[in-house]
Amino acid sequence: TQVWPDARTDRLEWLLYEQLGGYGSPGIAFFVHDCVGIGNETQGVNFGAEWLRNAYHDMSTADTIAGTGGLDGSIIYELDRAENVGHAFLETRDSFSGLVTTRSSLADLYALGAVFAVGACSNGSMILPLRAGRIDAREAGPSGVPEPQQDLATHTASFARQGFNATEMIELVACGHTIGGVHGIDFPEIVPFVSNGDPDDEHTSTFDTTTRFFENKVATEFISNTTKNPLVSGANVTTRSDERIFNSDGRVTMRKLAESNDYFTSRCSTLLERMLNTVSKEVVLTEPIDYYPVKPRAAQVDINANGTMTFSGVIRVEDALLTSPNTQVRLHFVPRNGSQCSDATPCSVTNGISGNFEHATCVYTKCPATFSFFEYSLVVSSEQGASSFMVEIVDGDTGASVIHDNNGNGFPTGESLQPQYKLSTQETFLIPGPDNTFESKQQLNLTVAVLNAEQFTNVTAIFYEHKIPGINTGGWTTESVELTLSRKVEGTNFTFYTTSYSRMFNDPIGAHPFDLVATGPGR
Numbered sequence: 001t002q003v004w005p006d007a008r009t010d011r012l013e014w015l016l017y018e019q020l021g022g023y024g025s026p027g028i029a030f031f032v033h034d035c036v037g038i039g040n041e042t043q044g045v046n047f048g049a050e051w052l053r054n055a056y057h058d059m060s061t062a063d064t065i066a067g068t069g070g071l072d073g074s075i076i077y078e079l080d081r082a083e084n085v086g087h088a089f090l091e092t093r094d095s096f097s098g099l100v101t102t103r104s105s106l107a108d109l110y111a112l113g114a115v116f117a118v119g120a121c122s123n124g125s126m127i128l129p130l131r132a133g134r135i136d137a138r139e140a141g142p143s144g145v146p147e148p149q150q151d152l153a154t155h156t157a158s159f160a161r162q163g164f165n166a167t168e169m170i171e172l173v174a175c176g177h178t179i180g181g182v183h184g185i186d187f188p189e190i191v192p193f194v195s196n197g198d199p200d201d202e203h204t205s206t207f208d209t210t211t212r213f214f215e216n217k218v219a220t221e222f223i224s225n226t227t228k229n230p231l232v233s234g235a236n237v238t239t240r241s242d243e244r245i246f247n248s249d250g251r252v253t254m255r256k257l258a259e260s261n262d263y264f265t266s267r268c269s270t271l272l273e274r275m276l277n278t279v280s281k282e283v284v285l286t287e288p289i290d291y292y293p294v295k296p297r298a299a300q301v302d303i304n305a306n307g308t309m310t311f312s313g314v315i316r317v318e319d320a321l322l323t324s325p326n327t328q329v330r331l332h333f334v335p336r337n338g339s340q341c342s343d344a345t346p347c348s349v350t351n352g353i354s355g356n357f358e359h360a361t362c363v364y365t366k367c368p369a370t371f372s373f374f375e376y377s378l379v380v381s382s383e384q385g386a387s388s389f390m391v392e393i394v395d396g397d398t399g400a401s402v403i404h405d406n407n408g409n410g411f412p413t414g415e416s417l418q419p420q421y422k423l424s425t426q427e428t429f430l431i432p433g434p435d436n437t438f439e440s441k442q443q444l445n446l447t448v449a450v451l452n453a454e455q456f457t458n459v460t461a462i463f464y465e466h467k468i469p470g471i472n473t474g475g476w477t478t479e480s481v482e483l484t485l486s487r488k489v490e491g492t493n494f495t496f497y498t499t500s501y502s503r504m505f506n507d508p509i510g511a512h513p514f515d516l517v518a519t520g521p522g523r
C-alpha cells in the first residue's frame, strides 16, 4: 500500500530490501551474514551481537515518562563512558556513518542494523518491522546504560525508565543475551584475561552454547543449570546481573521462555521492536517500511535539443511477479495532457528493456523478497511529455498481463522540475590557501529544466553541507541558491536554469545531495 515516492522511507527501503547485489546497494547487511559476519567467532567478535548491543545502549538512556532520549544516535558522543566500554560502538558508528544522509539518520540506520542483526542471527525467522523518522542527537545525552555490577533494584528502576516492566526486563535481557558474549579484553573483572599470544583474541565467554543463533538456549541452559553465561555463573558474584534478573520472579519468566522457542522469539520480536521504536516525544515514526513490489530507480528526464525528451532509468521488480523466464516488463507513459497514446504518439517502452542485469537478495535464506532490475529508455516529443507511467508485466508463457499503477496514482515522472545531469558538470581545482599552501575546491555547475517556467518566480537549489566538515554524523546546514534563467529550449515549453555552487573539498561530491524547489503563484 506504499505510494512511491516517499522521501521519508525510500532510501531506507532500498537499504533494507536490497541487502546484497542490489542496484548500487552498499551491501551493509553482509557485515552480519551468518550473524557473526565480518567478525571472527574464534576471536570472539560477533558483528550481529555488536549491532544489537549498540542499539540497546543508544536507547537505554531514554526517559520514557519525560519523552526524552531513546534511539537517537547520541551514543557516538558517549563513547568515553565506562558504561559504553568496548570497540563495538566505534565499529558500528564507522559501519553506518557513511550512509547517513538527509533522508537516513544515524538513529534510523542503527535501528536498521539491529533489524539486520536479528534477521541474520535468526536466519530470517525474525524480521523486525523498521519504521523511519528518528532524529539524531547533536550532543551527548544523560548516562544510564545498565551495568553488570549494579543491583536488581537499580536495574528494575532503569528498565522502568526505559519503558519495560519487571517481567519485560527479564525477557529483554534474555533476548539480548542469546547472541555474543562477554569479552575478557573489555571486562577482565568478569572474564579473566590471560594472554594466549594472539593479540586479536578477545577472550570471549559466550552467553549460551550457540553464540550465532538467536534462539532460547540462553533460557534452556539457565533453567537446566548448565549455563556458562558469565553474567549468571561467572566467578565474580557482583557482576552476575543476569542471574539476579533471571531469578527475580522465581524463574517463572525464564521457564516460559525455555519451554518454547516460538514463545521466546515472539516475545523478543515484540520487545525488540518496542526498543527500536523508543524515541523522544518530538519524533513521529512512519508506518513499518514495506517493500515496493515495483519500484522505479535512478529515474532521469533529459530535455534534448531536437524538441524531444528522454525518460530513462531502471525498474526494480519483485521476482515473485516474474512468473516465467521470458516475462516482459513494459512501461506505459501517460502523456502530459492525459490523452491516449497512439501509433502517432507512442508512449510505451515495449522493447529496449535490456533485461536483468543485477539481482537483489538477502543475507539470510528466508528472504521476504528478491528483486530483478530492468532498464528503460523512451524518447517522446517534449510537447507530449509524460506525467507518469504504469508498469505492465506480461507472462512469457501465457501472455497474461498485470498492470502496476502505484496504487492508482501511476509512477510520477517529475518532469516539471528535473536536474539535467548530462548538461551538468563537476570539477575540483586548487586555490591558494594560507602560508603558500593550496586547498581544493569543488564546483558543481548545475543545469535544471523547468516546465512552463512562466508559472514560477523562483527556482531554488537547496544544498546540504555537513555541519562539521568531513563528518557525516554532525548534522547538516543548508544553503539555498537561487538559479539563474539561462534559456528557453527551442520548440519546447522547458526552460533551463543554471547555477554554480562551490565548496571547500571534504568529501566526494556524491555525498552532498540537493533538493530543487520551484515556487510561484499557487504552486
Ligand code: HEM
Pocket (backbone or CB within 6 Å): 046, 048, 049, 050, 052, 053, 056, 085, 086, 088, 146, 147, 148, 149, 155, 172, 173, 175, 176, 177, 179, 180, 181, 182, 183, 184, 186, 187, 241
Ligand atoms: C541489566 C541489563 C544489561 C546488562 C547489565 C548488560 C551487560 C552486558 C555486558 C557486560 C556485556 C558484555 C559486553 C562485551 O564484552 O562486549 C553484554 C553484552 C551484550 N549485551 Fe547486554 N546487558 C544488559 C542488557 C542487554 C539488553 C537489554 C540487550 C539487548 C536487547 C543486550 C544486548 C547485548 C548483546 C547482543 C551483547 C553481546 C555483545 C557482543 O558479543 O559483542 N544487553 N551485556
